[in-house]
Amino acid sequence: MNGGISTTPKERFIAALKGEKLDRPAVGCVTQSVTVDQMEAVGAFWPEAHSDANQMALLGAAGYEVFGFENARIPFCLTVEAEAFGCTVDLGKVDRTPMVKKHLYAAEDTPVFPEGFLEKGRVKTVIEATKLLKQKYGDKLPIVVGTTGPLTIAGHLVGTENLLLMMITDPEAVHKFIKVAAELEKQYLKALVAAGADVIAMSDPSASTDMLSGEMFDEFAKPYTKIAWEGAEGAIKILHICGDTTILLDHMIDTGADALSIEEKVNPAKAVELVAGRAALVGNMGVVRPLLQGTPEECVQHALEIKAAGFNVVAPGCGLAARVPKANIEAMVKTVKG
Amino acid sequence: MSNEILEKLADVVVKGKIKEAKPLAEEALAAGIDAKTIIFDSLSKAMAVVGEKYESKQYFLPQVLLAAQTMYQALDVALPKLEVDANAVPGKVVLAVVEGDVHDIGKNIVKAMLTGAGLTIFDLGRDVPVKNIVEKAKAEDAQIVAASTLMTPTLASMKEIERMLAEENLKGKMKTIIGGGATSKEFAAQIGTDGWAYDAVEAVQVVQNLLK
Ligand code: B12
Numbered sequence: 001m002n003g004g005i006s007t008t009p010k011e012r013f014i015a016a017l018k019g020e021k022l023d024r025p026a027v028g029c030v031t032q033s034v035t036v037d038q039m040e041a042v043g044a045f046w047p048e049a050h051s052d053a054n055q056m057a058l059l060g061a062a063g064y065e066v067f068g069f070e071n072a073r074i075p076f077c078l079t080v081e082a083e084a085f086g087c088t089v090d091l092g093k094v095d096r097t098p099m100v101k102k103h104l105y106a107a108e109d110t111p112v113f114p115e116g117f118l119e120k121g122r123v124k125t126v127i128e129a130t131k132l133l134k135q136k137y138g139d140k141l142p143i144v145v146g147t148t149g150p151l152t153i154a155g156h157l158v159g160t161e162n163l164l165l166m167m168i169t170d171p172e173a174v175h176k177f178i179k180v181a182a183e184l185e186k187q188y189l190k191a192l193v194a195a196g197a198d199v200i201a202m203s204d205p206s207a208s209t210d211m212l213s214g215e216m217f218d219e220f221a222k223p224y225t226k227i228a229w230e231g232a233e234g235a236i237k238i239l240h241i242c243g244d245t246t247i248l249l250d251h252m253i254d255t256g257a258d259a260l261s262i263e264e265k266v267n268p269a270k271a272v273e274l275v276a277g278r279a280a281l282v283g284n285m286g287v288v289r290p291l292l293q294g295t296p297e298e299c300v301q302h303a304l305e306i307k308a309a310g311f312n313v314v315a316p317g318c319g320l321a322a323r324v325p326k327a328n329i330e331a332m333v334k335t336v337k338g
Numbered sequence: 339m340s341n342e343i344l345e346k347l348a349d350v351v352v353k354g355k356i357k358e359a360k361p362l363a364e365e366a367l368a369a370g371i372d373a374k375t376i377i378f379d380s381l382s383k384a385m386a387v388v389g390e391k392y393e394s395k396q397y398f399l400p401q402v403l404l405a406a407q408t409m410y411q412a413l414d415v416a417l418p419k420l421e422v423d424a425n426a427v428p429g430k431v432v433l434a435v436v437e438g439d440v441h442d443i444g445k446n447i448v449k450a451m452l453t454g455a456g457l458t459i460f461d462l463g464r465d466v467p468v469k470n471i472v473e474k475a476k477a478e479d480a481q482i483v484a485a486s487t488l489m490t491p492t493l494a495s496m497k498e499i500e501r502m503l504a505e506e507n508l509k510g511k512m513k514t515i516i517g518g519g520a521t522s523k524e525f526a527a528q529i530g531t532d533g534w535a536y537d538a539v540e541a542v543q544v545v546q547n548l549l550k
């Protein structure tokens with residue numbers, strides 16, 4: 001970066017994700033980034049915005065417009081891929097994110113690949129919204145598109161509980177479902193990058209250490225995450241996994257991710273030490289405490305700690321709850337920008 | 339002898355030997371062990387061990403789920419044979435996991451323990467809207483409304499139950515108890531529930547006190 005010449009949020013955010021040395025970290029949100037305050041400010045609301053490209057694009061830039069996040073971010077849930085496969089999704093409410101209502105398959109079924117899915121439903125909405133954001137903000141903001149990891153999608157297909165049980169009772173069937181999920185994800189990522197996504201932030205909550213051991217991650221998540229990443233060529237790849245990922249950081253890097261987005265359950269200094277520059281680090285403000293339930297002062301403290309630890313992007317450690325108070329997010333942003 | 343079978347059954351649950359659970363539970367009943375003892379002294383203890391193994395990362399979720407499935411097998415055999423304690427205070431309990439949360443293993447254990455304590459349970463399952471919980475409680479004229487959640491984002495529903503009961507002038511007439519990992523004694527006090535319990539064994543005591 002040229003010292004002295006003012007940089008755009010986009011230049012800073014991308015440089016941070018590439019691990020370049022900067023005068024300060026970038027600040028933003030690569031996980032679910034929208035709150036009710038943003039909805040009110042830009043006049044676009046859940047649940048409508050989940051299936052309307054214009055409203056989605058408005059909300060995708062609201063983090064920047066309202067709070068000064070240095071990125072745009074869409075969509076606001078992890079159910080787009082499941083719906084493409086045919087799962088029933090409840091789109092939720094103004095302050096509740098969408099949720100998969102029913103899984104589709106039993107263990108013995110053969111999952112059907114939804115041919116033509118790129119032209120349909122909310123997959124199409126997200127692709128359209130990506131294009132809109134690119135047109136309007138392409139020079140200024142990096143367009144971050146959030147997607148769902150293959151293991152989590154597979155959980156939506158046969159039921160997460162069933163999938164996890166099958167890892168012991170019927171591992172072959174598990175592979176069958178994750179494989180088809182990875183193939184869809186690869187094609188989806190490719191379409192998103194073509195539409196203008198600068199960054200893909202793939203979340204795989206069902207691959208967390210609350211669910212799986214490191215060995216199970218290597219068997220059931222890693223190979224398929226790699227397949228999905230093949231579609232992200234030309235974009236920066238962020239892998240988000242929930243929970244305490246301390247023991248999982250090496251495994252996450254092995255997927256080929258450029259950056260890791262992690263929760264506050266990992267000590268920030270410890271994360272920087274363990275990752276040792278092999279990937280950029282994004283996070284890890286606690287989304288419940290301090291962001292949802294804490295005070296602005298606690299948010300300042302937490303942001304300072306993360307900044308001092310050497311995170312490349314200071315951001316919420318997981319998806320924002322829609323009711324996170326404005327003052328807490330403002331405190332985070334201000335602390336990082338100085 | 340009876341101890342031996344109970345220990346073996348607990349071990350089967352902990353190890354998730356799903357095919358062995360039913361026959362062993364039947365064997366226990368045939369040996370004259372009552373259903374209540376099977377549930378309290380074997381199955382529930384086994385799930386506590388599973389929980390500890392999970393916390394210490396010896397077990398991961400697949401093993402926890404397999405253990406729960408194994409426990410359900412034995413529960414299917416034991417529950418119908420439960421004899422209601424003659425000294426038990428009778429009561430009706432509406433039990434549910436609140437909307438947005440699908441974690442129901444703990445709720446199912448609470449249900450088994452409360453059933454074992456002689457109460458009538460109306461189990462609404464998981465992911466249940468507050469409105470449905472309150473309506474069911476009214477329809478059945480229940481004395482206790484028991485709600486579970488393991489997730490923080492869904493805690494708000496617990497408060498909503500209190501609000502709705504107050505609105506309908508049912509607070510005090512119907513007693514509330516909450517539980518599950520996301521709740522705490524402090525939280526329960528803060529939102530004004532009548533009771534809170536750390537686990538299913540404590541839940542029985544608390545509910546019995548509320549019924550007095
Ligand atoms: C098993 C499990 C699952 C299973 C659930 C299977 C099922 N049918 O229940 C599956 C895989 C489906 C699952 C999914 C998810 N999970 Co989960 N899951 C767990 C896990 C590992 C164990 C829970 C459990 O069964 N424990 C064993 C039982 C016996 O214990 P218990 O539930 O605590 O119950 C006891 C007491 O609490 C009490 N009790 C319970 N209910 C009640 C009610 C009353 C009235 C009373 C008095 C007492 C009482 O008595 C019980 C018996 O003693 C916990 C981790 C943990 N440490 O708890 C995470 C955990 C609850 N999950 C979590 C999350 C985030 C999720 C997901 C969002 C992740 C995802 N990738 O999608 C989804 C949620 C989906 C949804 N919308 O609900 C988080 C919640 C974080 C938070 N605070 O919000 C946890 C804490 C993990 C973590 N550390 O991040 N999960």
Ligand SMILES: [Zn+2]
Pocket residue numbers: 205240241242243263317318319
């Ligand atoms: Zn997360």
